[in-house]
Structures are given as structure tokens and as C-alpha cells.
Amino acid sequence: MWKTTLYRAVKAGTKNFIRNGWLSIATTSVIALALFIISVLLSLIFVANLVLEQIQDKISASVYFKTNTSEQIILKAKGDLELMAEVKGVDYTSRGDALGLLKERYHSNDVIMDSLKELKENPLEASLSIKVHDSNKYEIIENELAAGKYKDYVSKMDYSDHKVEIDKLNKIINSIRKTGVIMVLVFVIIAILVTFNSIRLTMYTYRTEVEIMKLVGASNWFIRLPFITEGVLYGVFAALMVGIVWYPLARYFAPFFINAGIQINTVQLLHQNIVYILGIQLLIGVLLGVISSFIAIRRYLKA
């Protein structure tokens, strides 16, 4: 019996959805708008995170060793650093490499080249360039080197020079994450309220029908199921509507990132995650539709 009931409910709900064409389009559009706002905010946070990761990746601290430090000690320090959980990677630049780089960069600058020739010995220090997972962690590294067993060999740390900039960036990253989450939450709540109200208005037009159905002897579930089916349909079509908008939007924004020198291809990113994105949208859309319908119709079932 429940199979027949379910079949009839789905059929009745679908028929209602089609027959009330304009009302259905209006309600679906409201859910689509809500979904769109939620999705845009979520992807903004996602893209902002990617951008910040890239910026963080460009930051590194450099440790310079006194010229009399043997390569063995420096390589041992490199090994020790690499064992630390906070450290992402360490690159070694020997004194010779540093000189090579300097010559390569300033080969057309006669003043520098001449002064290098004047010097009998390579004046440059060997260095380790350190990248960490989280830019908050540079201080730990600094403490490890400057206060630890290598303190006699270290001539200077570049991190201290950039401390202000790095701290500033950290603050920006954290505040973007926090405000992003708060904004998403606020918009999600607004979207849910608007959707719920829109569905409530739709259900209001059905209130006499519900009363009649009850008088004819329909059980509450028999009355409720077609409306829930309608809720599912609102959600599905809203998700599809938003899904269609994604590709042109990604195409539109792609040049902005390239012009800003950020290595993010929005089209490719969308392409890789489209199933995931559509799945989430479908889930949120259907949940919004179903829960709103369920609550809205409850009122008339009680009466």
C-alpha cells in the first residue's frame, strides 16, 4: 500500500508543480537565488584560501651562516630543520652558489662586477631558505636556530627583517577566514528565511485544498507527501538553474586572477569540482525545499 501511496504522492506533487507553472517558477527562483548566494560566498572563501596559500608559499625565511662555518654543519642544520613538523621544505644555497647567482643577476652592472673582482675572497654567506606550513610558525624556527645549538654559526636571520610584513599577512589571513565564515552564516540564515517564507506563501494557496483533503479522509502523510515532492522539485530545479550559471561565471572571472598574477584557473577548478559542487547544491536545495514545505504545511494539517 505504501508503494501506491508514494507513487500517487509523487505523481500528484509533480502535476501540481507543472500546473502551478508561475508559482513554481517563482518559488524555484527564490531557492536558486539563496543557493547562488551561499555558493558564491563558499567559493569566495575557497578561492581566497587558495590565493592566501599561494602568497604564503612565496614567503620564506632565510638563515645566513658565518663564512667560516663548514658546509657539514650547515647541512646538519638543514637536516634538523627538515625533521621539524612545522617545516615544509629547506633549500641550501652554498657560498659559491650565492656568488654565482649574484653574478648572473648583475652581470651587466659594471660597478658590482668590478668590486667583486677587487675582493680576493667570496664575501657571501651560505644560507638556508626555509618554508613553513603556517606563517605563524616562523618564530619557533627562529628560536630553534638563534637560541639552539647553531647560535654560534648563525650570522643573521631574514625572518626578523620581514617580521612586520609576515605578522600583517597573518592578521589579514585570519580576519578573512573569520569574516568569511560569519558572512556565509548570515547569508545562509537570510536565504533560509526567504526560502521558507516563499514556500509558506505557496502553501497558503493550498490551505483550502488541505482542509478538503482531510474531510475526504486523507491521512496527514497522504496530504503531506505531494507537497514534499514539490519541495524536492523546487530544490532540484533551483540547483540546476544555479549549476548552469557556474561556467559562464568562471569564464568571466578567470582573466581577473591571471591579470593579478595569481595562479588560479577558475574554469579548470570548476571543471575538477563540478560533480562535488552540483552534489552539494542539490543536497542544500532539496533540503531547503523539503524542510520548508514540511514546516509550512504542518500548520494547515493541525487546523
Place this chain on the structure above:
Amino acid sequence: MIEYRNVSKIYNRNVTALVNINLKIKQGEFISIVGQSGTGKSTLLRLLTLEEKPTSGRIIFYKVDLSEITKKELPYHRRRIGVIFQDFKLLLTRTIYENIAFALEVSGVKSSEIKKSVSQILNIVGLEKKFTSYPNELSGGEQQRVAIARALVHHPEVLIADEPTGNLDIINTWDIIELLLKINKLGTTVVLATHDKETVDRVSRRVVGIDDGRIIRDQEKGKYMI
């Protein structure tokens, strides 16, 4: 059989709809409840469909005490009754066929049986050609015939008619009354509430007069009198 035992319905201190009603309705009877508007006729009927509950007293409906019916059992109780109203109460977004079929769908009747029953009942009420129309496309008389078809398609024990001809002209009124008499002849108990004198006189069956919430008259083969 339906029995009202000392039934009263009081809405609040100032509004008393029914006072100490004692009434027995036999199986297969055609009973007209008469009285002016606002005297309690509709309340009397609404107590049977459990749209209202009595303030005191009991109603026995085919051996079931209505006060014992739970929320869950309510739909099953309503399926034993067919109801028609002055304002037809049809589902405006559904076709005539779907409106009538709905009364069977709620009980989980098979689609093939629904098809058969609906076309049979459409023949009886004379609307076999209009099954794809929507209620708004029909005249008042036709809409009421659809409502009767819906009320009867699941073969209820009782048909309750609350001012069924209130919105109809004379010709349509007679059509509907003839139809109700025909249905009664086939064995269904009919409880008709009306304030239309001509209807009652023409039916010429048991008449129960109500005034100010009290039964003032109960006559076999009665006429409309106040």
C-alpha cells in the same frame, strides 16, 4: 445507526450551538434537519465528521463511540462518511476525474478499480463527458454533482448534505434532490440539513426541526414548519 445522546455544544459563555440533543437516525433513512440559519444544523453535522467535538454527551456512530476515535483513526472514520457542502469544496487544481478518484486514492484502492468506479459514478451523476474538465469550468449544479459523486464513490454508510442546494437555482436544486433520493433508495443513509421549505416539502420524509440549538419537532413524513 447513528445516535446522539444528550449532546451539547457550547463555543463560549455567550454562544451555545446545541442543547441536550437526543436523536436516533436509522440505517437507510432519509432525514432532513431543518431550521433557520445559525440554529445549529451545521454544528449537528460537523459533530459526525468530527470537525467539532461535543462539549458534553456522546455520539454513537455504527456502534463506535466518536469520543474514542484517535487522531490516527480520524481519516478512517471520515472514509465511512460522504459529505457534500453548499460551496461544493472541490479541489480546484484537479480535474473532475481526479477529484472523484481522490476519495478512493486515500484508501489505497488500485488504479484499475478506481478507473472503473469513477466512470460508473460519473454515469450515475450524468457527467461522463466532463471528466477532464476542471471544477471552475462547470456550472454550480454540475459542480455539486461532482461533489456527490466524490462523496459516494467509496460507498459510505452515510451521506451528509449540508445545505447542498443553497447555491443552486430551482432546476438544479431538483436535480440534486432527485439524485439524493435515488442514492437513498440504493441503501445509503442520507442526512440533509437545509432551510429551504420547498425542498423539504417535496422530499416528504422524516423532518427534524431545530431552533436555537434545540430539537423542537421530529416527524415522520413531515413538512417544513417553524
